[in-house]
Amino acid sequence: MAVTSLSKSRFLAGLQCHRQLWWKVHEPNAPELVVDVKQQHVFDQGHEVGEKARTFVPGGTLIDLPFDRKRDRLEATERALLGGAPVVYEGSFQGGGVYGAVDILERKGKRFDLIEVKSSTKVKEEHIPDAAVQVYAARQAGLDVERVEIMHLNRDCVYPDLGNLFTREDVTRTVEAHIPRLPGEISAQLAMLEGPLPEVTPGEQCSKPHPCPFWNRCWTEKPEFHISTLYYGTWKAKQLEAQGVTSLLDMPADASLTPVQARQIRSVRSGRPIVEPSLRGALERIESPTAFLDFETISPAIPVWRGCRPWDRIPVQFSCDMVHDNGASEHYEWIAEGAEDPRPEMARRVLEACAKARTVIAYNSPFERDCLRMLAIGAPDLKDELTALEAKLFDALPLVREHVYHPRFAGSFGLKSVYPALMEKNEYESLAIADGELASVRLSTLLFAPETIPTEERAALREDLRRYCALDTQGLAEMIDRLREMAGIGIHYGQLELWSGPLGQAAVFISPRGPSMRNQSTRRVTNMTAASRTKRPIEPTSSASSSLVSTT
Ligand code: SF4
Numbered sequence: 001m002a003v004t005s006l007s008k009s010r011f012l013a014g015l016q017c018h019r020q021l022w023w024k025v026h027e028p029n030a031p032e033l034v035v036d037v038k039q040q041h042v043f044d045q046g047h048e049v050g051e052k053a054r055t056f057v058p059g060g061t062l063i064d065l066p067f068d069r070k071r072d073r074l075e076a077t078e079r080a081l082l083g084g085a086p087v088v089y090e091g092s093f094q095g096g097g098v099y100g101a102v103d104i105l106e107r108k109g110k111r112f113d114l115i116e117v118k119s120s121t122k123v124k125e126e127h128i129p130d131a132a133v134q135v136y137a138a139r140q141a142g143l144d145v146e147r148v149e150i151m152h153l154n155r156d157c158v159y160p161d162l163g164n165l166f167t168r169e170d171v172t173r174t175v176e177a178h179i180p181r182l183p184g185e186i187s188a189q190l191a192m193l194e195g196p197l198p199e200v201t202p203g204e205q206c207s208k209p210h211p212c213p214f215w216n217r218c219w220t221e222k223p224e225f226h227i228s229t230l231y232y233g234t235w236k237a238k239q240l241e242a243q244g245v246t247s248l249l250d251m252p253a254d255a256s257l258t259p260v261q262a263r264q265i266r267s268v269r270s271g272r273p274i275v276e277p278s279l280r281g282a283l284e285r286i287e288s289p290t291a292f293l294d295f296e297t298i299s300p301a302i303p304v305w306r307g308c309r310p311w312d313r314i315p316v317q318f319s320c321d322m323v324h325d326n327g328a329s330e331h332y333e334w335i336a337e338g339a340e341d342p343r344p345e346m347a348r349r350v351l352e353a354c355a356k357a358r359t360v361i362a363y364n365s366p367f368e369r370d371c372l373r374m375l376a377i378g379a380p381d382l383k384d385e386l387t388a389l390e391a392k393l394f395d396a397l398p399l400v401r402e403h404v405y406h407p408r409f410a411g412s413f414g415l416k417s418v419y420p421a422l423m424e425k426n427e428y429e430s431l432a433i434a435d436g437e438l439a440s441v442r443l444s445t446l447l448f449a450p451e452t453i454p455t456e457e458r459a460a461l462r463e464d465l466r467r468y469c470a471l472d473t474q475g476l477a478e479m480i481d482r483l484r485e486m487a488g489i490g491i492h493y494g495q496l497e498l499w500s501g502p503l504g505q506a507a508v509f510i511s512p513r514g515p516s517m518r519n520q521s522t523r524r525v526t527n528m529t530a531a532s533r534t535k536r537p538i539e540p541t542s543s544a545s546s547s548l549v550s551t552t
Contacts (some may be wrong), residue, residue, distance in 0.1 A: 003193045006186065008100035011133050012126075014189040020212050025193055032213040041441040044156050045301040049119040050103060052302055053151055056166055057104050057115065060087030070099065081143075095140020097186040102505040104151070111146035114138065115168070118152045119301045121310060123169050126209035131171060132178040148175045153310040159303035163312070186409035225249055225268045229411035231260050260401060267405040273422075273486070279403035280487040286394060286480070291357035292321040293350075294472040295371040295438065296465065298444045305341040314378075315371040316342050316443050319469040320353040321477050326482075329477075333470055335462060339448050343378025350375065351385050357392060363415045363476055365395035396476060399483065419475050422482050427471055432464040439468055 003025060006014065014021035023030060035043070054060060061080040065073050073092035080088050088105040104115035116131045118124075127150050135145050148168065154167040187545040192198055202218045212218075222228060225248040230237045236255075245252065248268045256266065267274045296317040303309055323329045332353035336342030350372075354360055362368035372390045376383040400422075401413045408421035416435070420426035428434045433442060442461055445452060453461060 003190060004097065005094060006189060008097050008098065008130070008133055008137075011098050011186065011189065012130060015185065016193075017200055017205045017212060018189065018192050018198045019218070020214055021189060022193060022197050023214055023217075026197075030214075032217075038437055038441050041444065046119050047519060049153065049301050049410070050117050052168060053115075053117040054089050054104065056151075057087055057106055060089045060104070061085040062089040063101070067101070068096070068285055073101070073222065092307050093134070093138040093141040093143065095137045095142075096135045096183060097190055098133055098140075098182075100134045100137050102138060105138075105143075108146060109146045112138075113147040113149060114145050115149045115151050117166075118150055119278065121153050121155045123150045123152060124209070128171065128178050129182075132175045133182060135175055136179055136182045146172075148172045153301060153313075155309050157303070157309060159306055159308045162302070165302065170457045195506060224410075225250075225407070231264050231411045231413075232258070233261060233411075260405070260524055263405040263409065264409075268407045271407060273404065273406040275486045276403040279399070279483065280398050280489050282403055283338045283480075283484055283487055283489060286361065287358040289322065289324045289356050290321070290480075291354040291360045292473040292477045292480075293354065293360050293368055294469055294476070295368060295441045296443060296469050297371065298440055298447065300444070304339070304448075305343070305378060308374075312374065313367075313370065314343070314374050315346060316447060317439075317465060317469055318346065318350055318353075318371075318477050319466075319473040320350070321473045322353060322357060323477060324356070331470065331474070333466060335443075335465060336447060341378055343375050344382075347375040347379035347382045347386060351382060351389065354389055354392075360389060361394045361396050361476060361480065363395075363472070364397045365393045369393055396480065404483065404486065415475070419479055421474070422479055422486075427475065429469065431468050433468040439465055514519050 010021060013024050024033065027033075029235050050138050054062070061083075063073055063080065064078045065076060067073070070092070073090075074094060077088065077091040077093065080091065084107075086107045088102075090101045090103065091105050092099070092101045102114055103117040105116060106113040114135055116126055116129070116134065118128065131148050131150065135148055138145050144346055145550045149168045151166050151168045151172050154164050157163075200218075206212045206215055206218065215503060223246075227241050227246050227248060228234075230240075230248060240251075240255070248265055251257075263274050263276070277453050295315040297313040298313050299313045300308075301310055303312060305314065308314060318332075318334055320332040321329055322332065328394045332349070334346060334349045336346065360368075372386050372393075376386040379386070387479075397413055397415075404422075406418075406421040409417050412418075416428055419428070433439050442465060446458070446461060446465075450458060
């Protein structure tokens with residue numbers, strides 16, 4: 001059956017890529033279109049923002065009907081407008097080949113202001129065609145739209161005063177300038193849908209303004225060391241690809257490279273990790289006792305706790321592995337429970353966990369710094385202690401980035417790239433929750449909508465979250481050990497050097513509980529109960545792995 005009208009969301013998909021739209025229309029049940037828990041969370045936050053926005057333009061009539069009852073929605077909108085409603089929420093219009101629901105319509109005499117609500121904190125480029133197509137449909141349906149606004153969240157808003165939660169920006173001129181392009185684009189999309197799947201070369205449109213759900217259909221896996229994996233070199237890689245260079249292995253000798261990129265090229269060419277001699281000095285800046293710290297955060301669009309702004313990242317879970325001078329270690333962890341502000345309790349527990357540390361190691365520590373500052377906002381009486389803890393932060397990311405490259409990093413220094421390459425294992429693969437975004441979504445649900453999770457699944461979810469956060473700190477602790485091995489300085493616990501040199505002898509560390517290997521130890525953890533965790537003995541670097549390590 002011929003497609004004669006496009007919903008706003010489909011039109012916008014077509015604006016991003018005709019091929020994407022074709023699949024959305026002709027394969028509406030494609031597995032790629034099933035909404036996952038992360039996307040659902042984004043939608044839920046959007047709905048929450050939309051509902052809140054209505055309270056700032058009060059007294060309206062809500063067209064409260066399912067989106068797929070198009071005819072009923074159109075009729076209900078018409079009734080509300082003819083009835084003189086001063087404001088209409090979710091009013092629907094169809095005209096010019098498109099159909100859409102307008103977030104807020106505000107009557108101004110005989111004309112109307114159209115308000116598109118966005119949960120972002122600024123007007124984005126993609127908001128303009130979004131608003132324009134609604135104005136176009138509404139005008140085609142006979143509505144006299146005078147002014148167009150984007151109503152978005154305001155970062156100046158600080159809980160509990162939500163009086164300035166939104167900012168309304170007049171985008172009438174930009175939208176008006178866009179409207180003349182719409183009839184041609186709508187016709188082109190409708191005509192395209194009558195034909196076969198269009199050929200489109202994958203490119204920037206696959207991730208902008210939104211990641212395309214059909215990515216895996218269009219992008220074939222690139223060979224190892226593809227030029228696109230050049231570290232921080234998107235533009236340079238594009239230029240080189242245009243010149244026919246598709247592999248890092250073929251990097252021209254005269255290419256201008258940053259020191260990290262140059263190390264990357266040396267590493268992939270040699271097939272070995274590169275360890276700069278400077279790694280040793282960098283590692284020696286770490287003072288023992290050492291804490292390894294990681295936070296998980298939630299990020300509510302509408303702030304709910306004192307001192308928070310829209311989309312602030314607020315720590316609600318942490319993991320800390322405290323390694324003492326004698327090598328003994330303790331694991332601490334905590335997850336908030338319930339909708340109460342967890343920061344005062346959490347701040348106290350973080351300080352307690354890190355109390356004896358002289359260095360607090362985190363991977364990408366600006367994130368942990370921000371978390372400590374957010375804790376200080378929620379627990380002002382502990383601000384001085386938290387500031388002192390912040391001063392002890394040591395970022396392990398530049399430690400790797402500036403001194404080490406492993407061919408399997410694939411141009412990324414994220415922990416999930418670095419850890420498997422350096423440790424030659426990937427424990428994240430076995431986790432039910434293995435990325436921070438999913439952890440954040442699940443934490444949000446656990447705190448604010450626990451009733452949506454069956455009781456018997458809640459404990460399992462908490463365990464999944466616990467395992468994920470704990471692996472980040474335990475994995476980091478192991479990784480620092482590994483870097484010490486690679487730098488040939490062994491591991492020092494206070495004055496006790498256990499091992500030295502990449503080809504040194506294995507040494508068994510006598511922990512307070514006797515000889516033990518970390519990877520065999522049983523770690524018993526309860527909230528804030530320091531559970532004894534022993535260091536593994538340092539294994540002799542195998543000839544295979546030692547031959548992989550080269551220093552320059
Ligand atoms: S992956 Fe890219 S080319 Fe393929 S459908 Fe999506 S946007 Fe279009």
